[in-house]
Amino acid sequence: MQFPFVQNIYSEEETINLAKVFSLLLQKGDCVSLIGNLGTGKTFFVKNLCKEFLIDDANSPTFALLNVYLGKEKFFHFDFYRVRSEQELLDIGLYDYLNDEEAVSIIEWADLFPAVLPKKRYEITITLNDDFSRTFTIRKL
Ligand SMILES: Nc1ncnc2c1ncn2[C@@H]1O[C@H](COP(=O)(O)OP(=O)(O)O)[C@@H](O)[C@H]1O
Numbered sequence: 038m039q040f041p042f043v044q045n046i047y048s049e050e051e052t053i054n055l056a057k058v059f060s061l062l063l064q065k066g067d068c069v070s071l072i073g074n075l076g077t078g079k080t081f082f083v084k085n086l087c088k089e090f091l092i093d094d095a096n097s098p099t100f101a102l103l104n105v106y107l108g109k110e111k112f113f114h115f116d117f118y119r120v121r122s123e124q125e126l127l128d129i130g131l132y133d134y135l136n137d138e139e140a141v142s143i144i145e146w147a148d149l150f151p152a153v154l155p156k157k158r159y160e161i162t163i164t165l166n167d168d169f170s171r172t173f174t175i176r177k178l
C-alpha cells in the first residue's frame with residue numbers, strides 16, 4: 038500500500054477487503070485516526086479490521102468512550118463523538134493508552150480533538166459520495 042492511498046468503495050465487501058489489506062501493515066504501538074461523518078462506516082471498518090486479529094466483539098464505544106479488545110494484538114478503540122473536552126480525555130489517561138507500545142489505538146471522530154493525537158499515525162478519512170459510494174483516503178503521518 039502506497040500513501041496517500043485513495044480508493045472508492047462500492048460495497049461492504051470492498052470495505053472488508055480494504056480492512057484486510059490494511060491490517061497487514063499494523064503493528065504494536067500504532068495509532069489509527071478515523072475521520073468521517075455519522076454513518077460513513079468508521080465502526081464497520083474497525084470491526085472488520087479487528088476481525089483480522091481474531092477479535093469478534095468490536096463495537097462502537099460511543100457510550101463507553103473506550104473499548105479494550107484482546108486478540109492477536111491488544112486494541113484500544115476510542116470514539117471521541119461524545120467527548121466534551123480535552124480534559125475529559127486526559128482524565129481517563131488517554132496518553133497512557135496511546136503510549137502503550139504493546140497495543141494498537143484506533144480513534145473514531147479523531148478530528149474533534151486533533152491536538153491530542155500522536156503525530157505519527159495512520160489517518161483514514163471516509164467521505165460519502167453522491168452515488169452512495171465511499172472514498173477512503175489513508176495517509177501515513
Ligand atoms: N462500504 C459500505 N457499503 C455499504 N454500507 C456500509 C459500508 N460500510 C458501512 N456500511 C453501513 O453503514 C452503516 C453505518 O456504519 P458505521 O460503521 O456505524 O458508521 P460510523 O461509525 O462512521 O458512524 C452500517 O449499517 C454499515 O453496515
Ligand SMILES: [Mg+2]
Binds near residue numbers: 081
Ligand atoms: Mg462509529
